[in-house]
Amino acid sequence: MKPAPFEYHAPESVADVVGLLAEYGDDAKPLAGGQSLVPLLAMRLTRFEHLVDLNRVDELFGVTADNGGVRIGAMTRQAAVETDATVADRVPLLHLATPHIGHFQIRNRGTIGGSVAHADPASEYPAVMLALDGTAEITSASGSREVPAAEFFQSTFTTAVEPHELLVGLRFSAWDQPAGFAFGEIARRSGDFALAGAAVAIGADDQGRINRAAVGMLGVGAVPLRAPSVEAALLATTVADAYPEEIGRLAADDMDPIDDVHAGARYRRQAGSTLVGRVLADALSQLGGEADGG
Ligand SMILES: Cc1cc2nc3c(=O)[nH]c(=O)nc-3n(C[C@H](O)[C@H](O)[C@H](O)COP(=O)(O)OP(=O)(O)OC[C@H]3O[C@@H](n4cnc5c(N)ncnc54)[C@H](O)[C@@H]3O)c2cc1C
CATH class of the missing domain: 3.30.465.10 (Uridine Diphospho-n-acetylenolpyruvylglucosamine Reductase; domain 3)
Structure with a gap:
């Protein structure tokens, strides 16, 4: 299919872009890389009278x-x-x-x-x-x-x-302390959107006490989610004593997955929390900790 007709604008400054957005309001949409917007337009899942191309700004x-x-x-x-x-x-x-x-x-x-x-x-x-x-x-x-x-x-x-x-x-902001960073996801094929994924950053002091923990999750809720149960468990332990498989299981309580054509909610919760454990293990291993996430 082809998109519904639209007027194309190619401004060269932010001032001109926001001028166009102010003028056309809900009828206008910024066009960036087009990798999500263009398929939606082409399939007529959405339509806008004005596309404001950002590629010359x-x-x-x-x-x-x-x-x-x-x-x-x-x-x-x-x-x-x-x-x-x-x-x-x-x-x-x-x-x-x-x-x-x-x-x-x-x-x-x-x-x-x-x-x-x-x-x-x-x-x-x-x-x-x-x-x-x-x-x-x-x-x-x-x-x-x-x-x-x-x-x-x-x-x-x-x-x-x-x-x-x-x-x-x-x-x-950069983390200005010893820290481990790891990312992982489960997808049906390389390049597909994730069924579940985790972004983990763990900081520790020079005694190995975990003093900073950030865990973000994708694919396991209507929005990206933090994993506060996992973060709290990490902050209560040390790099040497942290058992990633066990702590990762806590992530199940922080998820709110849905059933869809790609995976069931139960699968996302179980596989997602196992994945969180593995990603935690990767981050902890960079700080000298447990490398087996289950
Ligand atoms: C086959 C395929 C596989 C993909 N796999 C993944 C994947 O695994 N993970 C993933 O994250 N993405 C994936 N994508 C999507 C890809 O990352 C898109 O690039 C991204 O989602 C949108 O970025 P874009 O620059 O293409 O934005 P566009 O498609 O141009 O715009 C997307 C939306 O954001 C709005 N927008 C864009 N820029 C701005 C701005 N500066 N201010 C306000 N609104 C703005 C647009 O108006 C539109 O609503 C995939 C896409 C395809 C086609």
């Missing part, structure tokens, strides 16, 4: 070191995130998660901002953003605001970005 592209962390422009391609040395150094979870997104052809066009704004609960970047308490920079014709990840993902495919607003960038 240079100021939306690029990674910059920022205050000990990283700022990533919304139009930065997933492939650029994958290979960026600053990202790999300061936000290893983003680096580890990116190869799990579709295939390299998808990542060559798909953008980090598009992935986060699309807010598919089975997507990798939203779970990483949530785990790491990333921040979304949002701009409109009437001003700018920053939204923490915990308030950004509101429901499936719905975020804090209003129709007249543009996501311009994401910010992540």
